[in-house]
Amino acid sequence: MVGNSHNDNAYASNPPEHLLAATSIVPFLPGSRGLTDALVACHDCGRLHRWRPLGRGERARCTRCSGELYRWHDARRPATMVAVTLGAMLVYLIAQCFPIVSLDMAGLTTSATLLGAIRVLWDERMQVIAAMVFFFAIAFPALELGALLYVSFGLWRGRRVRGFNMLLRTVQGARHWAMTEVFMIGVLVTTIKMTSLARVTPHPGLFAFGALTVLAAMALRFEPRALWAMGDRLPGARPAPVPVPATPGLPSGFLTCHACGLVNRALAQRPRPHQRCARCATRLHARIPHSIERTWALLAAAALLYVPANILPIMYTASIGGTEGDTIMSGVLLFWRGDSPGLAVIIFVASIAVPVLKLAALGVLAATAQLRSRRAPVGRTRLYRLVEFIGRWSMLDIFVVALTVALVRFQALATITPGPGALAFGCVVILTMVASAQFDPRLIWDPVDSHGEQRDE
Numbered sequence: 498m499v500g501n502s503h504n505d506n507a508y509a510s511n512p513p514e515h516l517l518a519a520t521s522i523v524p525f526l527p528g529s530r531g532l533t534d535a536l537v538a539c540h541d542c543g544r545l546h547r548w549r550p551l552g553r554g555e556r557a558r559c560t561r562c563s564g565e566l567y568r569w570h571d572a573r574r575p576a577t578m579v580a581v582t583l584g585a586m587l588v589y590l591i592a593q594c595f596p597i598v599s600l601d602m603a604g605l606t607t608s609a610t611l612l613g614a615i616r617v618l619w620d621e622r623m624q625v626i627a628a629m630v631f632f633f634a635i636a637f638p639a640l641e642l643g644a645l646l647y648v649s650f651g652l653w654r655g656r657r658v659r660g661f662n663m664l665l666r667t668v669q670g671a672r673h674w675a676m677t678e679v680f681m682i683g684v685l686v687t688t689i690k691m692t693s694l695a696r697v698t699p700h701p702g703l704f705a706f707g708a709l710t711v712l713a714a715m716a717l718r719f720e721p722r723a724l725w726a727m728g729d730r731l732p733g734a735r736p737a738p739v740p741v742p743a744t745p746g747l748p749s750g751f752l753t754c755h756a757c758g759l760v761n762r763a764l765a766q767r768p769r770p771h772q773r774c775a776r777c778a779t780r781l782h783a784r785i786p787h788s789i790e791r792t793w794a795l796l797a798a799a800a801l802l803y804v805p806a807n808i809l810p811i812m813y814t815a816s817i818g819g820t821e822g823d824t825i826m827s828g829v830l831l832f833w834r835g836d837s838p839g840l841a842v843i844i845f846v847a848s849i850a851v852p853v854l855k856l857a858a859l860g861v862l863a864a865t866a867q868l869r870s871r872r873a874p875v876g877r878t879r880l881y882r883l884v885e886f887i888g889r890w891s892m893l894d895i896f897v898v899a900l901t902v903a904l905v906r907f908q909a910l911a912t913i914t915p916g917p918g919a920l921a922f923g924c925v926v927i928l929t930m931v932a933s934a935q936f937d938p939r940l941i942w943d944p945v946d947s948h949g950e951q952r953d954e
């Protein structure tokens with residue numbers, strides 16, 4: 498928590514008007530030391546709320562956009578965190594070392610580990626896709642789990658480990674790009690797809706990935722922001738004093754940290770120097786700089802690449818009958834006409850519907866924010882959350898292509914190689930994910946809430 502400041506009483510006795518609205522759900526805590534001690538900013542709309550302790554299983558929600566502010570945490574949490582993360586690390590190692598499935602076809606057998614699949618992609622001159630699979634299914638999950646394990650081990654022993662802030666920022670960043678659950682669905686889709694072609698035998702890697710998906714989902718509940726708050730309560734944690742705002746009492750005097758969520762007091766001097774968060778030293782901005790411009794640029798690039806992603810083949814199948822290219826749509830139609838319409842629906846939703854929906858939704862969000870529209874801010878905030886949630890699922894097809902290419906290697910009988918469409922498609926997914934991360938949802942609320950935090954920088 499932020500240290501006591503001599504000006505706090507002035508805030509507590511005369512609180513800003515728009516903070517009062519929040520008190521109905523998150524009332525002011527009488528025993529709290531000061532206003533910034535007890536302030537929580539909504540990630541999605543920027544509204545400030547007063548912190549209060551929660552009962553078992555409770556969640557505090559934003560009074561304006563109903564986004565989750567924070568949730569109840571068990572006091573015995575660090576021990577659970579260490580156990581879950583350690584378990585996840587162990588199954589992660591098993592999942593990476595053992596083959597996932599093997600294929601039997603006319604006396605020939607192939608099997609694939611995840612690393613083996615990446616090596617095949619690399620040898621097929623698809624280095625970019627190999628790198629994508631490596632980072633999303635191997636590197637980022639390892640980074641997330643490793644950093645989380647180290648931090649939670651420290652918290653369990655009652656101390657903030659060296660590099661506490663950097664490690665928590667690593668957890669936050671790696672988590673955004675770690676796609677264990679998407680990869681797991683990719684494995685299942687590939688397995689079902691292969692059953693029509695050859696005999697499929699599951700291997701320990703498959704079960705380990707299943708267990709890893711469950712444990713990684715449990716680890717998601719250990720949020721970096723809650724861990725930062727936990728670290729604040731440890732003895733010896735002494736954040737730098739928070740400067741007094743230029744206009745006392747007005748919310749424009751506060752800057753919320755993008756990383757740890759701490760509500761900082763804005764420096765009084767103008768022009769404002771590059772102020773950093775008092776807790777984690779991340780550079781503070783009222784809004785993500787050039788948010789709308791960057792969102793547009795990334796969206797334009799994604800929309801351009803969406804065309805080759807759908808026209809060019811994502812896979813080539815070479816068999817005795819010759820070589821055949823498959824685009825995303827022809828693959829969907831093949832499943833639809835064949836014996837697995839369920840797979841056709843999954844691939845259609847993940848690879849065709851979700852990217853189009855994302856492009857359209859981000860376009861609407863950027864355009865309405867740019868025009869400073871005041872219409873349906875709650876609806877647009879929900880749309881933003883949906884885009885953030887579904888974005889990663891488009892990677893499904895890339896994982897399916899990677900595994901299929903690694904498994905179907907029966908020399909003369911049948912060999913599948915990746916096509917240029919897969920490369921373009923992977924880039925579309927990454928660009929739209931970066932675009933939605935660059936879009937600042939608080940811009941939706943700025944025109945509505947004219948006395949909200951002022952935009953600058």
Ligand SMILES: [Zn+2]
Binds near residue numbers: 539540541559561564
């Ligand atoms: Zn909100």
Ligand SMILES: [Zn+2]
Binds near residue numbers: 758759776777778779
């Ligand atoms: Zn911070």
